[in-house]
Amino acid sequence: MLKRVLFTTLSCLILCACAEERQSVDSTDDELSAAVNIPEISNPVIVYSSRQEYLIKPLFDRFTEETGIEVQYQTGEEGPLIARLQAEGEATFADVLYTVDAGNLWSASDKGLLASVDSALLNQNIPEHLREPQGQWFGLSVRARTIVYAKDRVDPSELSTYAALTDPKWKGRLCLRTSKEVYNISLVATMIERLGEETTQNIVEGWVENLAAPVFSSDTLVIEAIAAGQCDVGLVNSYYLGRKQVDDENYPVALYWANQDSSGTHVNISGAGITRYAKNPEGAQRLLEWLSTEEPQRMFSELNLEIPANPTVPSAEQVAAWGDFIQDNINVEAAGRLQADAVMLMDRADYR
Ligand code: FE
DSSP states (O other): OHHHHHHHHHHHHHHHHHTTGGGGTTSOHHHHHHHHOSOGGGOOEEEEESSOHHHHHHHHHHHHHHHOOOEEEEEOOHHHHHHHHHHHGGGOOOSEEEEESHHHHHHHHHTTOBOOOOOHHHHHHSOGGGBOTTSSOEEEEEEEEEEEEETTTOOGGGOOOSGGGGSGGGTTTEEOBOTTSHHHHHHHHHHHHHHOHHHHHHHHHHHHHHBSSSOBSSHHHHHHHHHTTSOSEEEEEHHHHHHHHHHOTTOSEEEEOTTTTTTOBOEEEEEEEEBTTOSOHHHHHHHHHHHTSHHHHHHHHHHHOOEESSTTSOOOHHHHTTOOOOBOOSOTTHHHHTHHHHHHHHHHTTOO
16 A cells, blocks of 8 residues: 555656656657756656566666666556556556567557667667567567477487477377467467468477377476376476476476577567656666666576576576577567467467
């Protein structure tokens, strides 16, 4: 309750302070600082985040320590957060939208909810395939969706590509998460971009053909089904396996980097964009820029076993233990642009 009152009070303060500034949202940073006429340090940055508090709070605390800029955040599911941003329109207090999956960020951008940012630092720190070409959003951490297998029943030399999981030798041995989940929609969307609809549909049909069990509701359940012997191979985001390995270093499931001899392993992002009606766009940009630098990039990897988006920053030890891999360098915005096509394709292929 107290937090809410504080949020509302601060929100009001910001709204009042920004009434003048609002009309000059396209002005340069210097003009904005002059228009606000209060020290930048007193303006909190307000973040709508679909990431959980334990992942974002340590980062925001560190940012505040370093810059003196306070960060306030509201967490929730990505769909409702994006809908809220849309409903609030110009009146929103959110400066930053931070969520997972390029498909979600693309959708916010497609609805006109984000502003383009031209930041030399972000453009330098974040590789081109992990950010929106107009600067509407930037990948901050990378999550790879790749093959996992039962150590005692699969020799990694039998594995190669996502497409090769359609081979009849995997019949009754493959487990997949539901096609309704955005991670799989994004995987299939980028496959459409890379391989075309026809080839992609053949691959998805081949997977369905080889399923050992009805689709699962989570990546963790896929991994547990492999560990339990229900299937031998699956497709998951690597950090879910990482969590299992933290609990048990001899966990019976291992990771394989798919497509290393061809297009590279499919990657997606957690990422953020500055909202179109941000009241503190300069603070928001400072936060995004800071998040792309070394210490926070390392924290992403340590806190959630993800891969730093900034390629100059090494992964956490446990992530590095999976070995270096080549990322598919298709721009992750394809995950959003081809989302509807991917959903229809998976439906035609009877992938439930
Ligand atoms: Fe996840």
